[in-house]
Amino acid sequence: MLKAIIKFFKALNSNIHPGAVAHAVCLGMILGFMPKTNALWYILTVFFLFVRINKGTFILFTFLFSLLAPVLDPLFDTIGWWFLNLEKLTPFFSWLLDIPFVGFTRFNNTIVMGSLLFSLAAYIPVYWLVRLFLKYWRAFLAPAVRKSKLVVYLSKLPLIVKIGEMA
Amino acid sequence: MKKDTTAKPPKKQKAPKTPKAPKELKTYPVKKLPKLFKKTYTQKQLDKKVLGKLFIPEDKKYISELFKETGKNKKDVALFSIPQDSLFEKKELNRLVTIASEIKENKGRVKFIPLIATVAFIAAIVITLTLTKNIIARKAITSTCESIFEAKCDIDYLNVSFFKSTFTMKGWQVANKKNPMKNLFSVESITFDFDMLQLLKARFVANELSVLGVDTNTDRKYSGDISAQRLAKIQKKKEKQAKKNAKQEEKSAFMVSLDSKKDAAMGTLKDSITGLFDQYNPETIMKECQEQLQTPKVSKQVQDEAKALTDKYKAKPDEIKTKLETVRASSEAIINLDVNSLQSNPTKIKDAIDSISKLKTNLDSLKKDADTALKDIQSDINGVGGLAKQVQNAIENDKGVVQTQINKFTSINLDTGKNFVSGTFDSIIYQLLGKYYPYYTKGVTMLMEAKNKPKKEKKVKKTYTVSRAEGRTVYYKNDSAPKFWIKKAAGSGPSFAFDATDITNNMNLTGKPAVANVSASFLNIDHKAKVIVDTREASNDPLVLANYNCDKLTLAYPAEKLGDIPGVPGIDSSKTQLDFVLKIFENDGFSLSGTSFFTELALSAPSFEPEFVYNIYEGTLQKIKAMKLGVQAGYTESAGIDLKLITDIDKQFISAFTAEMKNQLGAIKEKVEAELFAKINEYTNGALGEINNFNDISEKLNGYKKNIDDIYAKVEAKKKELEDATTGKAKKAADDAVNSAKDAAKSKLKNLF
Numbered sequence: 001m002l003k004a005i006i007k008f009f010k011a012l013n014s015n016i017h018p019g020a021v022a023h024a025v026c027l028g029m030i031l032g033f034m035p036k037t038n039a040l041w042y043i044l045t046v047f048f049l050f051v052r053i054n055k056g057t058f059i060l061f062t063f064l065f066s067l068l069a070p071v072l073d074p075l076f077d078t079i080g081w082w083f084l085n086l087e088k089l090t091p092f093f094s095w096l097l098d099i100p101f102v103g104f105t106r107f108n109n110t111i112v113m114g115s116l117l118f119s120l121a122a123y124i125p126v127y128w129l130v131r132l133f134l135k136y137w138r139a140f141l142a143p144a145v146r147k148s149k150l151v152v153y154l155s156k157l158p159l160i161v162k163i164g165e166m167a
Numbered sequence: 168m169k170k171d172t173t174a175k176p177p178k179k180q181k182a183p184k185t186p187k188a189p190k191e192l193k194t195y196p197v198k199k200l201p202k203l204f205k206k207t208y209t210q211k212q213l214d215k216k217v218l219g220k221l222f223i224p225e226d227k228k229y230i231s232e233l234f235k236e237t238g239k240n241k242k243d244v245a246l247f248s249i250p251q252d253s254l255f256e257k258k259e260l261n262r263l264v265t266i267a268s269e270i271k272e273n274k275g276r277v278k279f280i281p282l283i284a285t286v287a288f289i290a291a292i293v294i295t296l297t298l299t300k301n302i303i304a305r306k307a308i309t310s311t312c313e314s315i316f317e318a319k320c321d322i323d324y325l326n327v328s329f330f331k332s333t334f335t336m337k338g339w340q341v342a343n344k345k346n347p348m349k350n351l352f353s354v355e356s357i358t359f360d361f362d363m364l365q366l367l368k369a370r371f372v373a374n375e376l377s378v379l380g381v382d383t384n385t386d387r388k389y390s391g392d393i394s395a396q397r398l399a400k401i402q403k404k405k406e407k408q409a410k411k412n413a414k415q416e417e418k419s420a421f422m423v424s425l426d427s428k429k430d431a432a433m434g435t436l437k438d439s440i441t442g443l444f445d446q447y448n449p450e451t452i453m454k455e456c457q458e459q460l461q462t463p464k465v466s467k468q469v470q471d472e473a474k475a476l477t478d479k480y481k482a483k484p485d486e487i488k489t490k491l492e493t494v495r496a497s498s499e500a501i502i503n504l505d506v507n508s509l510q511s512n513p514t515k516i517k518d519a520i521d522s523i524s525k526l527k528t529n530l531d532s533l534k535k536d537a538d539t540a541l542k543d544i545q546s547d548i549n550g551v552g553g554l555a556k557q558v559q560n561a562i563e564n565d566k567g568v569v570q571t572q573i574n575k576f577t578s579i580n581l582d583t584g585k586n587f588v589s590g591t592f593d594s595i596i597y598q599l600l601g602k603y604y605p606y607y608t609k610g611v612t613m614l615m616e617a618k619n620k621p622k623k624e625k626k627v628k629k630t631y632t633v634s635r636a637e638g639r640t641v642y643y644k645n646d647s648a649p650k651f652w653i654k655k656a657a658g659s660g661p662s663f664a665f666d667a668t669d670i671t672n673n674m675n676l677t678g679k680p681a682v683a684n685v686s687a688s689f690l691n692i693d694h695k696a697k698v699i700v701d702t703r704e705a706s707n708d709p710l711v712l713a714n715y716n717c718d719k720l721t722l723a724y725p726a727e728k729l730g731d732i733p734g735v736p737g738i739d740s741s742k743t744q745l746d747f748v749l750k751i752f753e754n755d756g757f758s759l760s761g762t763s764f765f766t767e768l769a770l771s772a773p774s775f776e777p778e779f780v781y782n783i784y785e786g787t788l789q790k791i792k793a794m795k796l797g798v799q800a801g802y803t804e805s806a807g808i809d810l811k812l813i814t815d816i817d818k819q820f821i822s823a824f825t826a827e828m829k830n831q832l833g834a835i836k837e838k839v840e841a842e843l844f845a846k847i848n849e850y851t852n853g854a855l856g857e858i859n860n861f862n863d864i865s866e867k868l869n870g871y872k873k874n875i876d877d878i879y880a881k882v883e884a885k886k887k888e889l890e891d892a893t894t895g896k897a898k899k900a901a902d903d904a905v906n907s908a909k910d911a912a913k914s915k916l917k918n919l920f
Binding site for chain 2 (some may be wrong): 106
């Protein structure tokens with residue numbers, strides 16, 4: 001986890017594409033919010049491994065969002081129940097369930113479906129928010145923070161130096 | 168601390184050090200830069216390939232300042248590159264290396280090549296599995312069968328079709344390890360028509376299962392032996408597993424209850440047979456009888472006393488006899504003396520009278536001895552009479568004892584409640600219950616798991632996890648298929664047929680119990696069974712209800728299996744008909760009830776003492792050729808095992824046995840009586856012999872006394888005759904001489920008497 005944090009901070013202050021970081025945060029959000037007891041989570045994880053994103057950020061935000069997920073479970077359940085019971089979609093879901101292996105994804109579970117829907121809905125706003133943040137961070141905030149007395153002081157601490165060497 | 172330098176002479180001062188010239192920083196030419204920065208770009212290319220991939224404004228500015236216009240290309244477009252004469256410090260070089268690597272990382276969003284490689288790999292696995300599925304299935308089945316049956320397993324054709332959702336197997340045969348040229352069983356074809364969709368949902372749902380051409384003991388074309396190496400491997404594995412199971416197996420409450428019942432049944436059986444018949448053992452009776460006889464003791468005593476008396480008088484008869492013979496010899500001449508011939512010769516008369524006088528003297532002495540001996544013996548003869556009386560009394564008493572013991576022998580009264588033969592069935596059933604109980608527990612555990620579905624206890628790991636809500640699962644169809652469900656199954660063969668419905672692991676979902684009917688005829692034995700398994704939670708029916716009947720069953724349970732206990736019979740029935748109902752309850756053990764008819768029955772028991780009783784026993788057992796046996800067995804945790812056998816065999820046996828015993832006992836009684844009386848005679852012979860010896864002595868003495876008296880009388884007569892002759896016919900011829908002789912003779916006779 002420490003490596004993930006270091007990689008995240010390194011990504012913030014390097015020329016890594018802002019999209020790679022923003023996608024990493026959003027994909028981490030999807031996996032973090034979704035329960036892990038279904039095939040869909042593993043399929044998405046495998047797929048995400050082939051997406052060029054910042055892995056440190058991805059792992060860090062998967063962990064952070066999974067900590068937040070239980071708080072949002074009631075919301076996911078409500079969204080999932082509403083969506084899975086949409087009359088127009090019922091035949092589709094029924095057909096989907098009949099497809100071999102699809103049942104293993106547990107898409108018909110309210111938490112799975114609710115968290116997926118919530119994450120997808122939040123994907124674009126979060127993506128742009130992260131990009132916006134990065135833009136301002138790299139242009140203005142980072143140089144200011146780097147010059148601040150606190151950071152200058154902290155950067156001289158042996159532990160921070162050691163962590164910096166790890167990066 | 169500052170040092171005092173005044174007291175000491177001033178030292179030679181060193182020349183002041185000239186400051187070192189600043190070290191020249193090492194610089195690197197353009198050719199040392201990353202490849203990205205050695206290239207020449209148009210403005211457009213520079214923006215796209217380099218500047219467009221930089222997102223730190225400082226870096227972007229730094230790089231853009233490095234690139235200078237260095238010329239133009241053929242199209243007269245300005246070209247930009249880092250001037251070749253530029254020099255970079257180490258720090259700058261490092262920064263450029265980092266920026267170059269960051270630019271390289273900023274490629275397209277998806278890594279297509281690894282993605283394609285992974286998809287290709289998965290596809291390869293799927294294709295390989297599809298191509299080898301039949302081989303894998305065949306290998307798995309043959310390997311499993313060979314491990315179980317320890318003989319070759321062959322499959323002619325096997326096909327698993329996922330598209331058609333079928334599994335077909337033809338020509339499946341498993342060899343008999345005891346007879347490798349025969350098959351233990353063979354199946355012409357097995358076809359599963361399963362639901363692929365349910366299989367992919369991790370459920371096995373077969374709409375139909377058909378098993379055709381099931382046969383046993385068919386011929387093989389080649390030997391069914393498996394290699395010795397493989398066989399050793401299988402057996403080693405089985406032994407290991409058996410040891411593991413034995414270690415894990417704990418003695419259940421059922422087994423404890425069963426053991427105690429079994430021991431009790433066996434003990435009762437032993438006592439009821441050998442213990443009972445022991446009282447009819449002639450040797451035992453004779454031994455007991457002999458212990459009560461008085462004759463041995465009395466006879467011994469009498470014999471000793473009589474012998475002492477006999478010894479006391481033993482020499483007397485011979486002594487008297489010798490003297491008697493001497494006297495008899497000397498008296499012969501006198502008794503035969505012709506008195507008339509002496510009348511002419513008076514001197515001879517005188518001699519004769521002298522001889523008679525001498526003889527009478529001897530006779531008087533002998534008579535006196537005989538009288539003394541007789542007098543003595545007479546005083547002891549009463550004592551001997553008393554001894555004889557004692558012996559007689561002992562004999563009378565012993566006759567009474569013998570009669571009493573023999574009378575015991577005359578009647579046999581067997582308790583009709585005794586389990587002479589049915590007790591054997593008790594023991595057999597207990598043994599069978601013990602043998603099959605582990606299968607019962609395994610079966611019930613499996614069914615109870617199916618009924619209650621206890622969740623497997625997960626190992627609790629001390630990890631900090633974030634618990635998520637379960638959520639709700641929405642179903643759009645009635646998804647009631649259990650994990651395992653064979654809706655309909657049927658099978659047949661030359662001597663085999665079965666059909667079953669709703670075989671499943673979760674009957675709550677199917678809503679129906681599993682029902683199976685089997686009929687088979689193996690080795691001329693007809694079997695029929697109907698089994699209903701009901702694991703529905705709401706059902707009140709037994710967990711298992713099984714009805715089994717068979718005909719022409721060969722049932723052999725030799726006495727050695729029961730431990731060769733004397734009198735406990737082994738059973739061999741070549742035609743047994745069984746009809747049983749087994750009920751297994753959810754939480755209350757099981758019950759087994761039914762009837763069985765044994766025909767062509769052969770019962771035989773190991774021998775026991777007395778031999779004559781065993782012979783009758785064995786003979787009676789052999790006469791029993793048929794029997795009916797009703798069984799009611801049950802087990803509950805609270806009450807343990809309960810077993811009741813209802814059979815007529817004990818009554819049959821006891822009446823036949825008692826009648827035969829009565830016939831035999833008459834002859835046995837006479838024999839024992841004769842033997843006992845012979846024993847009494849043997850005991851008394853010694854004593855009576857001694858008494859007889861004593862009496863003989865007495866009689867002899869009496870005889871000798873009588874002889875002495877006879878001789879005495881004859882001598883007396885002869886004397887009188889001589890006297891007459893002397894006083895009558897010779898008076899005249901010799902008056903003086905006779906007178907003087909007479910006087911002399913008279914004086915002599917006077918002296919004599």
